[in-house]
Amino acid sequence: MKQTRLARNVLLGIENLLLHKLRSFLTMLGVVFGVGSVVAMLAVGEGASKEALEQIRKLGSNNIIISAIKSVEDEATGTTRSFMSIYGLTYEDYRRLSETFNTVIKTVPVKIIRKEGRLRERGMELRVVGTTSVWFGLVQRPIVAGRTLFPSDQEGQAPVTVLTEYGARRLLATENTIGQTLRIGSDVFKIVGIVKSEGGEAGNIQIPDQQVDAYIPLEVARVYFGDISFRITAGSFEREMVELHQVIVQVNHAENVEATARAIEEMLKRFHKKKDYIISVPFALLKQAEATKRTFNIVLGSIAGISLLVGGIGIMNIMLASVTERTREIGIRRALGAKRKQIITQFLIETVVLSTIGGIVGIGLGIFIPILITYFAGMPTVITLWSIVLPLCISAGIGIIFGLYPAARAAEVDPIVALRHE
Amino acid sequence: MPSVHTSEIVRLENAHKIYLMGNQEVRALAGVTISFERGSFWAIMGPSGSGKSTMMNILGCLDRLTKGSYFLEGDDVSTLDDDALSEFRLRHLGFIFQSFNLISQLTVQRNIELPLYYLGWDGAQSAARARELASRVGLEARLNHRPPELSGGQMQRVAIARALANDPQVLFADEPTGNLDTATGEQIMRLLGELNNQGKTIIMVTHETHIAAHAKSKLHMKDGLIEKIDRV
Numbered sequence: 001m002k003q004t005r006l007a008r009n010v011l012l013g014i015e016n017l018l019l020h021k022l023r024s025f026l027t028m029l030g031v032v033f034g035v036g037s038v039v040a041m042l043a044v045g046e047g048a049s050k051e052a053l054e055q056i057r058k059l060g061s062n063n064i065i066i067s068a069i070k071s072v073e074d075e076a077t078g079t080t081r082s083f084m085s086i087y088g089l090t091y092e093d094y095r096r097l098s099e100t101f102n103t104v105i106k107t108v109p110v111k112i113i114r115k116e117g118r119l120r121e122r123g124m125e126l127r128v129v130g131t132t133s134v135w136f137g138l139v140q141r142p143i144v145a146g147r148t149l150f151p152s153d154q155e156g157q158a159p160v161t162v163l164t165e166y167g168a169r170r171l172l173a174t175e176n177t178i179g180q181t182l183r184i185g186s187d188v189f190k191i192v193g194i195v196k197s198e199g200g201e202a203g204n205i206q207i208p209d210q211q212v213d214a215y216i217p218l219e220v221a222r223v224y225f226g227d228i229s230f231r232i233t234a235g236s237f238e239r240e241m242v243e244l245h246q247v248i249v250q251v252n253h254a255e256n257v258e259a260t261a262r263a264i265e266e267m268l269k270r271f272h273k274k275k276d277y278i279i280s281v282p283f284a285l286l287k288q289a290e291a292t293k294r295t296f297n298i299v300l301g302s303i304a305g306i307s308l309l310v311g312g313i314g315i316m317n318i319m320l321a322s323v324t325e326r327t328r329e330i331g332i333r334r335a336l337g338a339k340r341k342q343i344i345t346q347f348l349i350e351t352v353v354l355s356t357i358g359g360i361v362g363i364g365l366g367i368f369i370p371i372l373i374t375y376f377a378g379m380p381t382v383i384t385l386w387s388i389v390l391p392l393c394i395s396a397g398i399g400i401i402f403g404l405y406p407a408a409r410a411a412e413v414d415p416i417v418a419l420r421h422e
Numbered sequence: 423m424p425s426v427h428t429s430e431i432v433r434l435e436n437a438h439k440i441y442l443m444g445n446q447e448v449r450a451l452a453g454v455t456i457s458f459e460r461g462s463f464w465a466i467m468g469p470s471g472s473g474k475s476t477m478m479n480i481l482g483c484l485d486r487l488t489k490g491s492y493f494l495e496g497d498d499v500s501t502l503d504d505d506a507l508s509e510f511r512l513r514h515l516g517f518i519f520q521s522f523n524l525i526s527q528l529t530v531q532r533n534i535e536l537p538l539y540y541l542g543w544d545g546a547q548s549a550a551r552a553r554e555l556a557s558r559v560g561l562e563a564r565l566n567h568r569p570p571e572l573s574g575g576q577m578q579r580v581a582i583a584r585a586l587a588n589d590p591q592v593l594f595a596d597e598p599t600g601n602l603d604t605a606t607g608e609q610i611m612r613l614l615g616e617l618n619n620q621g622k623t624i625i626m627v628t629h630e631t632h633i634a635a636h637a638k639s640k641l642h643m644k645d646g647l648i649e650k651i652d653r654v
Binding site: 329 | 479482484485504505508509510511512513515517519523524525527536537539540541542544545584588
């Protein structure tokens with residue numbers, strides 16, 4: 001009963017607003033653009049940060065990635081003069097990393113080798129990663145076909161390889177390729193599986209198996225290919241000796257990640273004369289990205305909030321004018337027996353209906369604009385549930401806040417004076 | 423004595439209404455005592471400034487006395503607050519104004535339904551009642567028109583239909599023919615006469631003698647006091 005009464009009041013409010021279509025529409029515009037900009041801004045902000053966060057999450061928020069880099073000193077002296085540059089992580093580092101810290105639960109070595117590969121007639125330079133079976137436990141990769149590396153492959157130095165989907169595509173390999181032989185350099189490997197791979201970059205850290213074509217057991221890589229690589233660049237002949245290119249460490253709890261990263265840094269500093277490694281902590285990046293996102297949202301929210309405020313003031317202004325214009329109507333209603341409260345309700349409902357419809361239209365606009373942005377500017381946008389619910393609540397709230405004063409003014413109208421009003 | 427009381431519907435006792443205009447007191451009502459019987463048809467007459475409009479506002483519960491008492495159906499309404507007075511108007515009183523006071527954006531039907539809306543009637547009931555009242559004043563064909571599309575006489579008939587919607591004990595008419603030509607005015611007065619014959623108590627303010635002639639009793643006011651009473 002109470003509900004139907006409210007529904008009826010709302011319907012009468014809508015009926016009343018429809019009597020002044022243009023005015024109601026223009027009054028609504030402020031809220032439409034206010035809410036529209038809130039929704040659109042949130043969608044753009046959310047989209048921008050989501051992509052970065054997603055990439056960082058893929059690296060594993062509990063992981064620490066230690067990568068080999070050519071130290072600054074080496075770069076400065078110029079590699080052309082030095083006969084061979086020796087840098088990066090060592091097998092000893094890997095052993096220490098896996099044994100020293102009790103917060104570390106998994107450690108994965110990564111050795112990157114570039115070698116000519118050949119699958120049947122197709123030959124090309126492959127990016128091969130020597131690693132252990134732990135890799136596939138640390139970085140979740142769905143198996144497309146076959147299997148991943150087993151600990152037994154490592155121990156038995158089995159010449160087996162697991163292709164990434166990316167690598168398989170480059171080699172024109174299909175699921176039927178399982179069991180066939182892949183020639184890497186002068187050695188023969190048996191293809192045992194294909195796994196899905198991840199592409200892309202997150203900030204300055206590369207996703208581990210972006211551009212990786214094949215995985216082989218680390219022991220096999222070490223024995224077959226050694227630690228020295230040759231590269232011919234612009235006429236100069238470059239030799240590098242790197243034992244491990246990367247070590248990925250998984251920490252037991254997120255709260256231990258940063259402390260462990262600091263400890264690792266301390267330890268590596270003691271054993272490396274040059275800074276030929278870099279430690280990336282996805283968790284720290286994640287926190288940073290989230291903080292940035294929060295700041296971004298606050299700034300956007302404030303701007304949008306101001307536009308909503310302006311919209312609200314617009315509504316109040318028009319409603320005040322409407323009260324003056326409808327003084328006589330109010331007087332008539334009062335004379336016929338309407339109580340002050342009912343007059344307040346009538347005007348408040350009109351304002352709330354106006355601002356809420358404005359809000360709904362604004363949300364429509366706010367959903368449409370990001371679609372255009374994504375289409376034309378190629379920026380990712382994400383519309384979350386709360387970025388719709390919140391502006392809708394705010395627009396209804398605006399109706400109440402900015403409707404109260406005009407409604408109170410309406411209720412103060414003296415019927416005797418109002419009835420004489422022309 | 424009891425029979426007198428049961429037939430009495432409105433009674434003013436020593437009614438005073440004093441306005442402050444600047445620092446000058448204006449005594450719009452200066453101690454009026456009078457009672458109106460159920461089923462009567464009164465015309466309150468007098469020159470402007472005589473207090474007849476104030477009297478009307480007081481009787482219609484639109485305004486409150488500065489001093490004195492006002493009994494309506496035996497209830498002392500002079501002590502009621504704004505909400506209670508609104509409630510009283512809603513349930514017991516009907517109004518007809520010189521300038522019709524219809525809401526011009528609303529259709530005839532919606533105008534007639536207004537008191538019913540505040541009484542909390544549902545849509546279907548109100549619509550039926552509005553149709554019934556419109557046919558009573560001969561305007562059932564105009565339910566979906568808006569006031570500006572109607573003639574003055576038609577508008578006043580809509581106003582009468584609206585005033586009757588809550589089946590009021592007392593019908594107040596403030597110069598009901600003031601904006602109408604003579605012929606239309608006569609029609610409206612005949613309609614009011616019929617309503618009175620059906621038992622409705624009517625209290626009308628007018629300054630025109632030929633309009634007042636339709637009433638059964640006349641009350642002449644001057645300077646906030648009763649000058650003369652003509653009973654039929």
